[in-house]
Amino acid sequence: MAKYKMHVLVCGGTGCKASQSAQIVENLKAVLTENGLQDEVQVITTGCFGFCEKGPIVKMMPDNTFYTQVKPEDARTIVEEHIIKGRKVTNLLYTDPENNEHVSDSKHMGFYKKQIRIALRNCGFIDPENIDESISRGGYEALGKCLSEMKPEDVIQEIKLSGLRGRGGGGFPTGLKWEIASKNHADQKYVVCNADEGDPGAFMDRSIMEGDPHSIIEAMAICGYAIGATKGLVYIRAEYPLAIDRLQIAIKQAREYGLLGQDIMGSGFDFDIELRYGAGAFVCGEETALIHSMEGKRGEPTFKPPFPAVSGYLGKPTNVNNVETFANIPVIITKGADWFNKIGTEKSKGTKVFALAGQINNVGLIEVPMGITLREVIYEIGGGIKDGKEFKAVQTGGPSGGCLTKKHLDTPIDYDNLIAAGSMMGSGGMVVMDETSCMVSIAKFYLEFTCEESCGKCTPCRIGNKRLCEMLTKISKGNGTMEDLYELRNLAAVIKDTALCGLGQTSPNPVLSTLDNFWDEYVEHVVDKKCRAGVCKSLMSYEIDQTKCVGCTACARNCPVGAIKGEKKMPHTIDPAVCIKCGACIERCKFGAISIK
Amino acid sequence: MTKVKSLADLKAMREKFQSNLDVREKSNNQEEMVQIKVAMATCGIASGAKQIMEYMMEKADAMKIRVVFTQTGCMGYCHAEPTIEVKVPGRDPLVFGHVDNKKADEIFEKYILNNEMVDGIIPVNYEVIDK
Ligand SMILES: Cc1cc2nc3c(=O)[nH]c(=O)nc-3n(C[C@H](O)[C@H](O)[C@H](O)COP(=O)(O)O)c2cc1C
Numbered sequence: 001m002a003k004y005k006m007h008v009l010v011c012g013g014t015g016c017k018a019s020q021s022a023q024i025v026e027n028l029k030a031v032l033t034e035n036g037l038q039d040e041v042q043v044i045t046t047g048c049f050g051f052c053e054k055g056p057i058v059k060m061m062p063d064n065t066f067y068t069q070v071k072p073e074d075a076r077t078i079v080e081e082h083i084i085k086g087r088k089v090t091n092l093l094y095t096d097p098e099n100n101e102h103v104s105d106s107k108h109m110g111f112y113k114k115q116i117r118i119a120l121r122n123c124g125f126i127d128p129e130n131i132d133e134s135i136s137r138g139g140y141e142a143l144g145k146c147l148s149e150m151k152p153e154d155v156i157q158e159i160k161l162s163g164l165r166g167r168g169g170g171g172f173p174t175g176l177k178w179e180i181a182s183k184n185h186a187d188q189k190y191v192v193c194n195a196d197e198g199d200p201g202a203f204m205d206r207s208i209m210e211g212d213p214h215s216i217i218e219a220m221a222i223c224g225y226a227i228g229a230t231k232g233l234v235y236i237r238a239e240y241p242l243a244i245d246r247l248q249i250a251i252k253q254a255r256e257y258g259l260l261g262q263d264i265m266g267s268g269f270d271f272d273i274e275l276r277y278g279a280g281a282f283v284c285g286e287e288t289a290l291i292h293s294m295e296g297k298r299g300e301p302t303f304k305p306p307f308p309a310v311s312g313y314l315g316k317p318t319n320v321n322n323v324e325t326f327a328n329i330p331v332i333i334t335k336g337a338d339w340f341n342k343i344g345t346e347k348s349k350g351t352k353v354f355a356l357a358g359q360i361n362n363v364g365l366i367e368v369p370m371g372i373t374l375r376e377v378i379y380e381i382g383g384g385i386k387d388g389k390e391f392k393a394v395q396t397g398g399p400s401g402g403c404l405t406k407k408h409l410d411t412p413i414d415y416d417n418l419i420a421a422g423s424m425m426g427s428g429g430m431v432v433m434d435e436t437s438c439m440v441s442i443a444k445f446y447l448e449f450t451c452e453e454s455c456g457k458c459t460p461c462r463i464g465n466k467r468l469c470e471m472l473t474k475i476s477k478g479n480g481t482m483e484d485l486y487e488l489r490n491l492a493a494v495i496k497d498t499a500l501c502g503l504g505q506t507s508p509n510p511v512l513s514t515l516d517n518f519w520d521e522y523v524e525h526v527v528d529k530k531c532r533a534g535v536c537k538s539l540m541s542y543e544i545d546q547t548k549c550v551g552c553t554a555c556a557r558n559c560p561v562g563a564i565k566g567e568k569k570m571p572h573t574i575d576p577a578v579c580i581k582c583g584a585c586i587e588r589c590k591f592g593a594i595s596i597k
Numbered sequence: 598m599t600k601v602k603s604l605a606d607l608k609a610m611r612e613k614f615q616s617n618l619d620v621r622e623k624s625n626n627q628e629e630m631v632q633i634k635v636a637m638a639t640c641g642i643a644s645g646a647k648q649i650m651e652y653m654m655e656k657a658d659a660m661k662i663r664v665v666f667t668q669t670g671c672m673g674y675c676h677a678e679p680t681i682e683v684k685v686p687g688r689d690p691l692v693f694g695h696v697d698n699k700k701a702d703e704i705f706e707k708y709i710l711n712n713e714m715v716d717g718i719i720p721v722n723y724e725v726i727d728k
Contacts, residue, residue, distance in 0.1 A: 003654070005666060007620045062624040062665045086637060086669035125621060135607065136614040144604035258600035266603045 047211015168322030397426030402513025461504030
């Protein structure tokens with residue numbers, strides 16, 4: 001086999017693929033061949049590097065040069081300059097926004113400095129479609145260790161000691177969950193991987209499956225061994241075609257190597273995995289709804305208990321874990337619970353993967369130790385707020401979570417602190433907002449999402465959320481009253497207490513947390529009829545400055561509703577009762593005479 | 598298709614495949630490893646830099662020394678090609694000229710392993726700005 005002197009890693013995550021990274025790979029290979037270097041330089045498509053803001057990413061090894069925003073036509077320069085002449089292509093290097101200097105080694109980039117990669121250990125490092133690369137990094141060794149050196153109870157004990165808690169949102173201790181499932185005897189049990197990932201803006205689980213599918217397969221088999229199940233199911237949304245593809249390839253390769261199937265590694269243990277596709281409904285991420293959906297029934301939740309560990313898929317004991325939870329398992333087994341539980345805070349061990357999005361400089365995927373502060377995440381890793389604007393809030397936990405504000409910036413992030421602050425960890429979406437975000441509109445956005453995604457089975461969720469949404473709409477239109485604000489709180493509390501499943505029980509959180517943290521802004525909307533962020537259209541009025549208007553009539557001619565009146569060469573006026581605030585007049589005015597108040 | 602029949606099998610496979618990822622693994626902690634840069638401009642290649650690099654890679658493997666090899670552009674010592682720069686952790690980088698297989702052996706056995714001086718060092722009188 002040829003021994004390559006250099007490896008070129010090209011990101012093949014969904015984001016970078018959309019920016020033609022596959023073409024970059026092809027061009028690199030072509031130019032290498034042209035120069036007779038195809039046996040010296042290997043080009044590898046990997047999973048996500050996380051630095052999606054500046055994708056597509058190309059990384060040169062062994063010198064660790066990190067190229068950003070690479071275009072297919074840059075392939076030639078990379079080969080001819082970097083590979084042949086040994087000179088870095090400076091215009092593709094990342095520029096540190098602080099001092100405007102080029103950073104060539106990703107280790108020195110602020111984005112990576114504070115990260116610890118456990119769940120993402122192989123993402124952006126190996127070729128996810130090649131099981132040999134996974135094995136070279138120790139893939140399936142944890143499974144081998146469990147099967148040959150540990151009893152199922154030992155495995156469960158190790159996971160319990162590690163302190164790992166579920167990464168799908170609830171934070172339930174994983175070892176305990178496995179123990180419950182193991183103690184329920186049945187002729188057949190199931191291991192289910194929850195890969196539904198329905199939070200808007202979240203792509204942690206997708207990236208793990210795209211970048212390191214073998215770690216999920218290995219972990220599911222370990223879980224099967226621990227609880228006594230021989231069948232695994234991955235419930236994945238059909239909107240994740242690349243992740244599905246890579247999982248399928250990985251399952252096939254694992255079967256060929258005998259790492260799935262019968263008598264795995266000569267231990268007598270059998271385990272196999274199948275995929276089940278979801279149609280992309282948020283509620284189907286809830287474990288009971290997910291199980292119904294897999295059974296071919298409507299994706300509606302049912303009351304717990306019984307918990308899936310007692311009666312799940314086809315009425316059999318079923319252990320449901322999230323993708324990221326599983327991704328931690330092999331590392332805990334290989335490195336030991338003692339290694340793992342030194343990372344993080346007292347009650348939240350290990351790391352968490354977050355999808356950073358919104359008004360932040362470095363949008364992307366990060367993995368940080370529990371206990372890191374929001375300030376470190378937003379300013380050091382995220383590179384601060386876009387366009388030098390001011391930080392206003394960060395939304396965590398998606399539609400079930402809440403908004404945290406400046407006063408929470410130094411709170412260590414873990415399950416319990418986030419709940420105490422009125423939000424939750426959720427699955428790891430983190431949407432950063434600046435001063436141009438209106439908090440009433442944000443709450444409304446999440447409520448609209450919940451109304452859309454509510455399955456309709458229970459009244460509090462189906463009708464209660466609709467009412468909340470209507471009240472928020474009324475407030476944003478300028479028709480709200482102080483009574484509405486109190487009523488919002490009351491109704492939110494009732495929904496939380498009475499809804500059937502986690503969706504309804506948490507859906508009022510975005511309303512409650514914005515009421516708590518941005519009460520003044522709500523009051524402004526109902527009393528002063530003002531939206532300080534300038535988002536709620538109905539609360540804005542357009543005015544023409546009589547001293548600046550020259551009466552050119554451009555605005556009046558372009559107003560679609562005829563709200564602007566005035567004589568030629570005389571200052572015009574806008575009739576607020578007719579104006580629909582479309583902004584067409586502002587665009588046309590050459591004299592800067594029109595403003596929003 | 599080979600089947601993995603035991604943990605030992607799996608570990609043997611890992612051993613076998615591992616060298617394929619060596620280039621990547623090493624890049625993660627370059628600073629702790631011996632780094633050898635080989636000048637690979639036209640003049641270097643013409644005087645056999647490629648063959649020397651391959652020879653040294655095999656030598657490093659045989660001696661089980663972890664070395665990160667990179668190729669660089671012309672270092673400016675065209676009179677002494679092939680030239681290589683050797684950086685052992687904790688020591689200043691040294692540039693050697695006219696490197697052939699024999700010289701390479703010496704560099705590995707004497708300089709890298711035992712910090713003994715070897716002939717052929719080119720005095721370097723510039724500071725590298727770009728890190
Ligand atoms: C409305 C709703 C949506 C959910 N969506 C997801 C999801 O997309 N992915 C996930 O892993 N868990 C989701 N959960 C949590 C699951 O019900 C379950 O707790 C989780 O999969 C358990 O795995 P873990 O213990 O590893 O976190 C959701 C829960 C609710 C109430």
